[in-house]
Amino acid sequence: MVKIIKKFIPKGQTNQRPGSYMDPEYITVHNTANTNKGANAEMHSRYLLNGAGGRVVGWHFTVDDSEIYQHLPLDEHGWHAGDGGNGTGNRKSIGIEICENSDGDFGKAVSNAVWLIQKLMKDHNIGINHVVTHKHWSGKHCPRRLLDQWHGFKKRLENSKKANSKKKTSKNPQTSAYTGSSIVDYLNSINVDSSFNNRKKLAKQYGISNYKGTAKQNLELLNKMRKGTKPKSVKKGNMKTTSIVDYLKSIGVDSSFSNRKKLAAKHGIKNYRGTASQNTQLLNKMR
Ligand SMILES: [Zn+2]
Structure with missing residues (x-):
């Protein structure tokens, strides 16, 4: 349990808080690349609140070795992934900066980020494959301190996830x-x-x-x-049909292609195109 301090960027400050709706599907991890003393979560909160030096940039959380600041609500997107105005990274992902200030404990900050990410994965039904690096979206060398241990970092997330799912x-x-x-x-x-x-x-x-x-x-x-x-x-729904469309109708869920695409993404089916095998896969997962 780490303290999350909510200090949202004011609504009118649109360069840092664009204000458009987001239904988060990914979590994007960054490092601040700022090793100055005092460059902790609170300092980054002030930076954003003060207009980010005129830059068009905004993200959701900054994590340091003792606390977490939240800068944006989770149903609004930010500008942090470097993949453009309509990029999935910017439009569909929760951005998390992990501090590397030289007067902080980087290992502890990473542990705090692990805690936060597990919580977000659980709260927003985001799978491990949708926890990604900034590099994934734009090629930028970020999070620079975690890229060479990314596999291990994700293993930590998975382990804690298993521990959580044992909850009664x-x-x-x-x-x-x-x-x-x-x-x-x-x-x-x-x-x-x-x-x-x-x-x-x-x-x-x-x-x-x-x-x-x-x-x-x-x-x-x-x-x-x-x-x-x-x-x-x-309602249990139609348990006999082999058609995903019929099944969705039977449980009163929108069976349009675009909704099936959303459902597929939520169930970890990539690149949904409505093929027969994807539909069968989705049907099995939903049942
Ligand atoms: Zn980054």
């Missing part, structure tokens, strides 16, 4: 003392799996269709769970 899922939610407005904190407080996947399941049970984890849907789910609105019985 309680089937009988209890009343909670938690009074805040975060569904994740609420679920944690009643000892229920708060991962994206489980929230999606819960959302369906509580009649919230097409759950994408938006702030609005999370709040709706939280309110329904608090009120104890009785969950509808879960």
